[in-house]
Amino acid sequence: MHASAITDEVQQLCGVSERLDLLAALYPLVAEAVITISRNVRNTAALLEVLIAAKTAPISGLAAEQHRTDNPQPATAVASEHKAIGYGMPCSNCHAYYTADLKTCPICKSSERVSPTAVPPLPVVPTIPAPKPTVAKLLTESATA
Numbered sequence: 001m002h003a004s005a006i007t008d009e010v011q012q013l014c015g016v017s018e019r020l021d022l023l024a025a026l027y028p029l030v031a032e033a034v035i036t037i038s039r040n041v042r043n044t045a046a047l048l049e050v051l052i053a054a055k056t057a058p059i060s061g062l063a064a065e066q067h068r069t070d071n072p073q074p075a076t077a078v079a080s081e082h083k084a085i086g087y088g089m090p091c092s093n094c095h096a097y098y099t100a101d102l103k104t105c106p107i108c109k110s111s112e113r114v115s116p117t118a119v120p121p122l123p124v125v126p127t128i129p130a131p132k133p134t135v136a137k138l139l140t141e142s143a144t145a
Contacts, residue, residue, distance in 0.1 A: 003056045006048055013045035014107060017094075039095050042107055046096040049106050089113040 020038035024031040088100035093110040104111045 003052050006052050010045045010048050010052075013041050013048070017041040017045065017107075042094050042096045046098050046105075046107055050099055089115060 017038045020034050020041065024034040024038065027034070088098065088102075090097050090113060091105040091108060091110050092112040092114040094105060094108045095114075096105060096107050098106055
Protein backbone atom coordinates (compact mmCIF):
# COMPACT_ATOMS: atom_id res chain seq x y z
CA MET A 1 0.00 0.00 0.00
CA HIS A 2 1.48 3.35 -1.02
CA ALA A 3 1.43 6.49 1.08
CA SER A 4 -1.28 8.04 -1.08
CA ALA A 5 -3.55 5.04 -0.47
CA ILE A 6 -3.09 5.40 3.29
CA THR A 7 -3.68 9.15 3.02
CA ASP A 8 -6.98 8.34 1.27
CA GLU A 9 -7.86 6.04 4.17
CA VAL A 10 -7.06 8.84 6.63
CA GLN A 11 -9.52 11.08 4.80
CA GLN A 12 -12.11 8.28 4.86
CA LEU A 13 -11.63 7.88 8.62
CA CYS A 14 -12.06 11.62 9.14
CA GLY A 15 -15.31 11.42 7.17
CA VAL A 16 -16.51 8.50 9.29
CA SER A 17 -15.73 10.49 12.43
CA GLU A 18 -17.70 13.49 11.17
CA ARG A 19 -20.70 11.30 10.29
CA LEU A 20 -20.56 9.69 13.74
CA ASP A 21 -20.64 13.14 15.33
CA LEU A 22 -23.78 13.95 13.32
CA LEU A 23 -25.38 10.67 14.38
CA ALA A 24 -24.56 11.39 18.02
CA ALA A 25 -26.56 14.61 17.76
CA LEU A 26 -29.53 12.72 16.30
CA TYR A 27 -29.55 9.88 18.85
CA PRO A 28 -29.09 11.29 22.36
CA LEU A 29 -29.52 7.89 24.06
CA VAL A 30 -26.25 6.64 22.57
CA ALA A 31 -24.58 10.01 21.97
CA GLU A 32 -21.85 9.61 24.58
CA ALA A 33 -20.74 6.22 23.25
CA VAL A 34 -20.89 7.38 19.62
CA ILE A 35 -18.81 10.48 20.43
CA THR A 36 -16.21 8.29 22.13
CA ILE A 37 -16.02 6.05 19.07
CA SER A 38 -15.81 9.11 16.84
CA ARG A 39 -12.83 10.43 18.83
CA ASN A 40 -11.12 7.05 18.63
CA VAL A 41 -11.57 7.03 14.85
CA ARG A 42 -10.15 10.57 14.65
CA ASN A 43 -7.17 9.58 16.79
CA THR A 44 -6.54 6.56 14.58
CA ALA A 45 -6.60 8.83 11.53
CA ALA A 46 -4.11 11.17 13.19
CA LEU A 47 -1.80 8.29 14.07
CA LEU A 48 -1.91 7.01 10.50
CA GLU A 49 -1.09 10.49 9.24
CA VAL A 50 1.87 10.76 11.62
CA LEU A 51 3.04 7.29 10.61
CA ILE A 52 2.99 8.21 6.92
CA ALA A 53 4.80 11.48 7.60
CA ALA A 54 7.47 9.68 9.62
CA LYS A 55 8.00 6.83 7.15
CA THR A 56 7.92 8.86 3.94
CA ALA A 57 10.05 11.80 5.09
CA PRO A 58 13.06 12.23 2.82
CA ILE A 59 16.40 11.24 4.24
CA SER A 60 18.46 14.38 4.73
CA GLY A 61 21.73 15.61 6.18
CA LEU A 62 24.11 13.21 7.87
CA ALA A 63 21.77 10.23 7.59
CA ALA A 64 21.55 10.64 3.80
CA GLU A 65 25.32 10.81 3.54
CA GLN A 66 25.61 7.58 5.53
CA HIS A 67 23.30 5.76 3.10
CA ARG A 68 25.36 6.95 0.11
CA THR A 69 28.79 5.90 1.37
CA ASP A 70 30.33 2.48 1.59
CA ASN A 71 31.99 3.40 4.89
CA PRO A 72 29.13 4.33 7.22
CA GLN A 73 29.84 6.80 10.00
CA PRO A 74 29.50 5.75 13.61
CA ALA A 75 25.96 5.58 14.95
CA THR A 76 26.71 8.29 17.49
CA ALA A 77 27.16 10.85 14.72
CA VAL A 78 23.79 9.97 13.21
CA ALA A 79 22.06 9.90 16.59
CA SER A 80 23.34 13.36 17.50
CA GLU A 81 21.56 14.90 14.49
CA HIS A 82 18.28 13.04 15.05
CA LYS A 83 15.94 14.91 17.35
CA ALA A 84 13.19 12.93 19.03
CA ILE A 85 9.72 14.40 18.62
CA GLY A 86 7.09 13.44 21.12
CA TYR A 87 3.37 13.91 21.26
CA GLY A 88 2.08 17.17 22.63
CA MET A 89 -1.17 17.83 24.39
CA PRO A 90 -4.39 16.88 22.56
CA CYS A 91 -6.35 19.23 20.32
CA SER A 92 -8.92 21.33 22.18
CA ASN A 93 -11.46 20.86 19.39
CA CYS A 94 -11.32 17.17 18.38
CA HIS A 95 -9.13 15.83 21.23
CA ALA A 96 -6.75 14.09 18.84
CA TYR A 97 -3.11 13.73 19.81
CA TYR A 98 -0.50 14.93 17.33
CA THR A 99 3.22 15.51 17.40
CA ALA A 100 4.58 18.42 19.40
CA ASP A 101 6.36 19.96 16.40
CA LEU A 102 3.10 20.58 14.50
CA LYS A 103 1.52 24.01 15.03
CA THR A 104 -2.04 22.96 14.08
CA CYS A 105 -4.08 19.79 14.41
CA PRO A 106 -3.77 17.68 11.23
CA ILE A 107 -7.43 16.68 11.52
CA CYS A 108 -9.43 19.82 12.32
CA LYS A 109 -6.69 22.46 11.79
CA SER A 110 -7.23 23.98 15.25
CA SER A 111 -4.14 25.53 16.83
CA GLU A 112 -5.26 25.23 20.45
CA ARG A 113 -4.40 22.34 22.73
CA VAL A 114 -5.80 21.32 26.10
CA SER A 115 -4.46 19.43 29.07
CA PRO A 116 -5.48 15.76 28.73
CA THR A 117 -6.13 15.54 32.45
CA ALA A 118 -7.59 18.90 33.35
CA VAL A 119 -8.50 18.61 37.01
CA PRO A 120 -11.36 20.81 38.16
CA PRO A 121 -10.72 22.67 41.41
CA LEU A 122 -12.00 20.99 44.53
CA PRO A 123 -15.12 22.59 45.99
CA VAL A 124 -14.56 24.60 49.13
CA VAL A 125 -16.81 23.42 51.92
CA PRO A 126 -17.30 25.97 54.67
CA THR A 127 -16.50 24.57 58.09
CA ILE A 128 -18.76 25.38 60.97
CA PRO A 129 -16.90 25.54 64.27
CA ALA A 130 -18.30 23.41 67.05
CA PRO A 131 -20.04 25.50 69.71
CA LYS A 132 -17.95 26.05 72.84
CA PRO A 133 -19.48 24.63 75.97
CA THR A 134 -20.60 27.18 78.54
CA VAL A 135 -19.67 26.99 82.20
CA ALA A 136 -23.30 26.37 83.19
CA LYS A 137 -23.58 23.45 80.76
CA LEU A 138 -20.31 21.94 82.06
CA LEU A 139 -21.59 22.20 85.63
CA THR A 140 -24.89 20.60 84.70
CA GLU A 141 -23.16 17.70 82.92
CA SER A 142 -20.73 17.08 85.77
CA ALA A 143 -23.59 17.08 88.31
CA THR A 144 -25.55 14.44 86.38
CA ALA A 145 -22.53 12.18 85.90
